[in-house]
Amino acid sequence: MDTKTFEHDFEWEGRLTDQMKESFTENGFFIVRNFLDAEEIENVWKVVNGPNGILKHGYMTYEENGRRIQRTLCNYPGNDVTGILARSDKVAGSCEKLLGSEVYHWCSMFVNKEANLGGEHVWHQDYGYWYNDGVLYPEMVTVWMPLDKCRRENSCKQVVFVLFYIARGSFMY
Numbered sequence: 001m002d003t004k005t006f007e008h009d010f011e012w013e014g015r016l017t018d019q020m021k022e023s024f025t026e027n028g029f030f031i032v033r034n035f036l037d038a039e040e041i042e043n044v045w046k047v048v049n050g051p052n053g054i055l056k057h058g059y060m061t062y063e064e065n066g067r068r069i070q071r072t073l074c075n076y077p078g079n080d081v082t083g084i085l086a087r088s089d090k091v092a093g094s095c096e097k098l099l100g101s102e103v104y105h106w107c108s109m110f111v112n113k114e115a116n117l118g119g120e121h122v123w124h125q126d127y128g129y130w131y132n133d134g135v136l137y138p139e140m141v142t143v144w145m146p147l148d149k150c151r152r153e154n155s156c157k158q159v160v161f162v163l164f165y166i167a168r169g170s171f172m173y
Helices: 018-027 038-049 081-087 089-099 126-132
Strands: 009-011 031-033 059-062 068-074 108-112
Touching (some): 009 018, 018 089, 038 081, 081 089, 081 108
Parallel strands (some): 009 031
Antiparallel strands (some): 059 068, 068 108
């Protein structure tokens, strides 16, 4: 992918930039490449996939076609690497700068999906869930950090521009 063709695609340079903030405001999202360095990714993998790792506490969802996705939800950031990362200035501090106010941790979801073989992470609007839990305005941020290479060829995530400002879809769960 030619990253120069996307106005919302940035390389992490150690801080949130004005261009990232502008893209977030105009497009509803932006992409940051190399947000985590190799050592950070390795440390997260140890916590996620270790002997008593986060994925050991997940649940499987199955689709009609037999494909599956493993998910693990954490409502509170723990004291392990993933919790420290969620509370870090790099993550929480950047989110506060984007929103212009203090942020809190809503939840962490770890998704384990086999490329091209695993189930779909079905289209949804995060705010539709948040609204049902009492968040009246879409003044929240979803931070999605793939630990593996994520490309169209292996069924990566797709994002819809500025939809969160346009309407709220309701979800029952």
